[in-house]
Amino acid sequence: MSQLAIYNFGFLVGLVLVQAFLVVGFVRCLLRFRRPLIADAEAPKAAVVLALRGGDPFLVDCLRGLLTQDYPCYDIHVVVDHVDDPAHRIVQDVLNSEQPDNLYLQFLTAPLETCSLKCSSVVQAIRSLDASYEFVAQIDADTIAHPTWLRELATALQDESVGAATGNRWYMPDRLSWGALVRYAWNAAAVVQMYCYRIAWGGTLAVKTKVFRETDVLDKWSHAFCEDTMLFAVLKRAGLRVAFVPSLMMVNREDCDIHGFFYWVRRQMLTARLYHPAWPAVVGHGLITTLGPVATLALACFGVVNQDNSALAWSVAGLLVYQLGVVAMMPPMEWAVRRIVRHRSEPVNWLSAWGMVKVLLAIPLTQSVYATALASALWLTRVDWRNATYDVRGSWKIRLHEYRPYQPVESEGNTLSL
Structure with a gap:
């Protein structure tokens, strides 16, 4: 058994080295975030689409960020799920106070039963645009756009080989709850996979309008659960690619609890299962990173x-090497993201000394919750998302149960954007 423990130790060391190699590549990309931005004279006309269901805690900041973009020619198209939706009042208050001439409010008029409500809203907004727009940028209500957000997307789209440009999320929660720290730890690993597999993120995503004209992506969105994960495959068939923009690591400061995180991450895994060709690799990674430490713990008990x-010594050494290796990968990523965020003059000092200790303690919890969510997503056929229930029978076999306007739940607090 001691020989098996030695082999297992070598396996864990190799696993750490592979993950470290991927993290180094991602960090190198983040360190090269500065690039000349597109000039006003070359900036193509843009439409920003914001689909809303529910009054997200940072929606006002999101809208104000969009209204203060340093970009010469853009319009904001907000689609609110229903006239009685809590988001309607928030948007109307901003319209009344700011009185912008480039923000257009519409309501979801005919929710499709064959896709998610978000996809319905995005498709409706894009189909309402005239031919003068050269790209469409999507943003989520929990994303606060800095002044050059849209210009950075437009700059990435200058490349003829690029069909879509995307950023990614990074969590710096104001409150260091266990749920928020588990989500932070999970996301730190997830963004590396998204970078490697070229998975787009709908919270900051720009797509050239020629993609909508020359591909069937709008039809696919009309029969899909999400709009972003599938873009890699759609663009690849069209001879285009998804470009990651490192300067668009967008900070989310919301809190969440473990319960909310579980259902959120399970939904993230479901979208990967349905729409990304790298899903087997995602599952394989999840199995290896879960079973490796579990097997090591079993050997230690033996x-x-x-x-x-x-056997005990080699097993304990393996667990220490693996867990410390995982922990050691996080500071370089945090440092690289902070450089980007600090360049935008946004606060970055969110993690206290006690918070760092809590992150270390949260990593084993993260691994456990993620493994459970991944296993659940493998066979998930029904999912609830913002008071709407969907049957999922296949990638293009999505069925919305009876439509109902959004009703806030008292216990949601500031975890609503999950």
Whole structure:
């Protein structure tokens, strides 16, 4: 058994080295975030689409960020799920106070039963645009756009080989709850996979309008659960690619609880299962990173029970190397993201000394919750998302149950954007 423990130790070391190699590549990309931005004279006309269902806690900041973009020619198209939706009042208050001439409010007029309500709203907004727009930028209500957000997307789209440009999320929660720290730890690993697999993120996403004209992406969105994850495959068939824009690591400061995180991350895994060709690799990574430490713990227990000190020592060493290796990968990513965020003059000092200790303690919890969510997503056929229930029978076999306007839940607090 001690020989098996030695082999397992080598396996864990190799696993850490592979993950470290991927993290180094991602960090190198983040460090090269500065690039000349497109000039006003070359800036194509843009439409920004914001689909809303529910009054997100940072919606006002999101809208004000969009209204203060340093970009010469753009319009904002907000689609609110229903006239009685809590988001309607928030948007109307901003319209009344700011009186912008480039923000257009519409309501979801005919929710499709064959896709998610978000996809319905996005498709409705894009189909209402005239031919003068050269790209469409999507943003989520929990994303606060800095002044050059739209210009950075437009700059990335200058490349003829690029069909879509995307950023990604990074969490710096104001409150260091266990749920928020688990989400932070999970996301730190997830963004590396999204970068490697070229998975787009709908919270900051720009697509050239020629993609809508020359592909069937709008039809696919009309029969899909999400709009972003599938873009890699759609663009690849069209000879185009998704470009990651490192300067668009967008900070989310919301809190969440463990319960909310579980259902959110399970939904993220469901979208990967349905729409991304790298899903087997995602599952494989999840299995390896879960079963490796579990098997090591089992070997350690065997060593204790059978007084096999060699097996126990190698197993404990393996667990320490693996967990410390995972922990060591996070500071370089945090530092690289902070450079980007600090360049935008946004606050970055969110993690206290006690918070760092809590992050270390949250990592094993993150691994456990993620493994459970991943296993659940493998066979998930019904999912609830913002008071709407969907049957999921396949990638293009989505069925919305009876439409109902959004009703806030008292216990949601500031976790609503999950």
